[in-house]
Amino acid sequence: MSKLVRFGISMDGRLLKKFDQMTTEKGYSNRSEAIRDLIRDRLVDAIWKEEEKPVVGTITLVYNHEIRELSDRLIDLQHQFHNRIISSLHVHLDKHNCLEVLIVKGKGKDVRHIAERLIGIKGVKHGKLLTTTTGKELF
Amino acid sequence: MSKLVRFGISMDGRLLKKFDQMTTEKGYSNRSEAIRDLIRDRLVDAIWKEEEKPVVGTITLVYNHEIRELSDRLIDLQHQFHNRIISSLHVHLDKHNCLEVLIVKGKGKDVRHIAERLIGIKGVKHGKLLTTTTGKELF
Amino acid sequence: MSKLVRFGISMDGRLLKKFDQMTTEKGYSNRSEAIRDLIRDRLVDAIWKEEEKPVVGTITLVYNHEIRELSDRLIDLQHQFHNRIISSLHVHLDKHNCLEVLIVKGKGKDVRHIAERLIGIKGVKHGKLLTTTTGKELF
Amino acid sequence: MSKLVRFGISMDGRLLKKFDQMTTEKGYSNRSEAIRDLIRDRLVDAIWKEEEKPVVGTITLVYNHEIRELSDRLIDLQHQFHNRIISSLHVHLDKHNCLEVLIVKGKGKDVRHIAERLIGIKGVKHGKLLTTTTGKELF
Numbered sequence: 279m280s281k282l283v284r285f286g287i288s289m290d291g292r293l294l295k296k297f298d299q300m301t302t303e304k305g306y307s308n309r310s311e312a313i314r315d316l317i318r319d320r321l322v323d324a325i326w327k328e329e330e331k332p333v334v335g336t337i338t339l340v341y342n343h344e345i346r347e348l349s350d351r352l353i354d355l356q357h358q359f360h361n362r363i364i365s366s367l368h369v370h371l372d373k374h375n376c377l378e379v380l381i382v383k384g385k386g387k388d389v390r391h392i393a394e395r396l397i398g399i400k401g402v403k404h405g406k407l408l409t410t411t412t413g414k415e416l417f
Numbered sequence: 418m419s420k421l422v423r424f425g426i427s428m429d430g431r432l433l434k435k436f437d438q439m440t441t442e443k444g445y446s447n448r449s450e451a452i453r454d455l456i457r458d459r460l461v462d463a464i465w466k467e468e469e470k471p472v473v474g475t476i477t478l479v480y481n482h483e484i485r486e487l488s489d490r491l492i493d494l495q496h497q498f499h500n501r502i503i504s505s506l507h508v509h510l511d512k513h514n515c516l517e518v519l520i521v522k523g524k525g526k527d528v529r530h531i532a533e534r535l536i537g538i539k540g541v542k543h544g545k546l547l548t549t550t551t552g553k554e555l556f
Numbered sequence: 557m558s559k560l561v562r563f564g565i566s567m568d569g570r571l572l573k574k575f576d577q578m579t580t581e582k583g584y585s586n587r588s589e590a591i592r593d594l595i596r597d598r599l600v601d602a603i604w605k606e607e608e609k610p611v612v613g614t615i616t617l618v619y620n621h622e623i624r625e626l627s628d629r630l631i632d633l634q635h636q637f638h639n640r641i642i643s644s645l646h647v648h649l650d651k652h653n654c655l656e657v658l659i660v661k662g663k664g665k666d667v668r669h670i671a672e673r674l675i676g677i678k679g680v681k682h683g684k685l686l687t688t689t690t691g692k693e694l695f
Numbered sequence: 696m697s698k699l700v701r702f703g704i705s706m707d708g709r710l711l712k713k714f715d716q717m718t719t720e721k722g723y724s725n726r727s728e729a730i731r732d733l734i735r736d737r738l739v740d741a742i743w744k745e746e747e748k749p750v751v752g753t754i755t756l757v758y759n760h761e762i763r764e765l766s767d768r769l770i771d772l773q774h775q776f777h778n779r780i781i782s783s784l785h786v787h788l789d790k791h792n793c794l795e796v797l798i799v800k801g802k803g804k805d806v807r808h809i810a811e812r813l814i815g816i817k818g819v820k821h822g823k824l825l826t827t828t829t830g831k832e833l834f
Contacts, residue, residue, distance in 0.1 A: 283708040287727040290834030291700040297734045304533040310704040311539045316733040317714045336477045340552040367506035375552035379518045398444040403555040404457050408547040413479040413514035416542040417707030422569040426588040429695030430561040436595045449565040455594040456575045556568030582811040589817045616753045618830040645784035653830035657796045676722040681833040686825040691757040691792035694820040
């Protein structure tokens, strides 16, 4: 299925040494994997820039569940986009604060729109979108 | 418990108009909420810069579950940090690709370290850390 | 010419206190100015997302001037885009390394293209694009 | 002086193809250079995280020169930090708006502080810091 290609790259020895130090600290098992990660990260950015391509995002929301009707509003909005939101996870951070993560799949611009709508709900203290992909175009 | 404060700010009318347009598009119900969101977002960044403060992060990993021993390695590493990882969510994106989100709580530098270790595992196609907080210091 | 508008916003007192602390540390003279800066920063991001709008970028390049023909290649490429590049500044960081900043005006996608082309030249050690605007739509 | 090292890395052929497409679009002359750029970019980020290391930043400011005493305040503040600010470039974007770029050298935390102080001046419409290095540790 997958065909591994091997190729050579050249680099100043001092640059390579610094890179090896950094990746070892981060726990990388080998140099190839660290370089592949840099490449894949850049590809994900490029895919998200083309707003029509299918991507995946995780939306993280922090909010106080005691705020009246906030949970209702969050659920309602999520149901509006139910065909894009694959799944969600909820944890109780303390007596008042919850964190919810939603996994959303769709066109880049749609995922972004869903994130903006959820983050914009009054009572959501903090919300952010993390951009990734289905992994299909990453090898 | 919470005490609402009201204060006035001044702004060029044209700047305000542009801001109102943008926040309406994003679905904000009112101007105060949009401004509070900008402020809270900046505070979260500041808290993460002080590496010793307790924060929350969500780590998103995309990987091919068919890679030999990858699931084992991911589970093993997660158990090493079990007292920091609150919960995790797993979805099957397609026949080959999985997405896993982990919610991690701890000092900023520790959460970052856990993210780097997980992202560095060979076979993880894409990994990223999203930085937020417990919400305790956001109002 | 410019019409100042004054309006009230409400906020939890503790959030406001934290924001005031942060902005005082950053040297802001008053709260209104700090909030206006958050708003303008977000607007600049929005303008750059619409790739057809006129914007301004500053491109920073670090390179070793001793590399053969590098200066020639940089100059040649800059002349190709001479109607977009307004001005440039060059400093000698040490015996080997130079830093050059170019101010570029044009459509977002064109400015991005010029940055990519310059950063991609062999011998440029580090290059980055900073996104801003002509200020015309910021008040 | 510099010693070039050559080493092999392995990669799924499809990932490599996608990477080659992206870098060709960006105008890279060869694959090694594109990979070196990814590595150097990551190293610059790492150096800036260690706040005590010497780095270089370029600060871009957009402002309306007609605002009373703004130029004075900018000049005064720049002179306070004259031993860090190497050089600056000023362009007239239109009748009202100016753009100024300052090249600043020093410890990461000091360069950040200077940027915050300048950006915080009332009347500066937009300001941002771009983080790079002297190039000495990049090869």
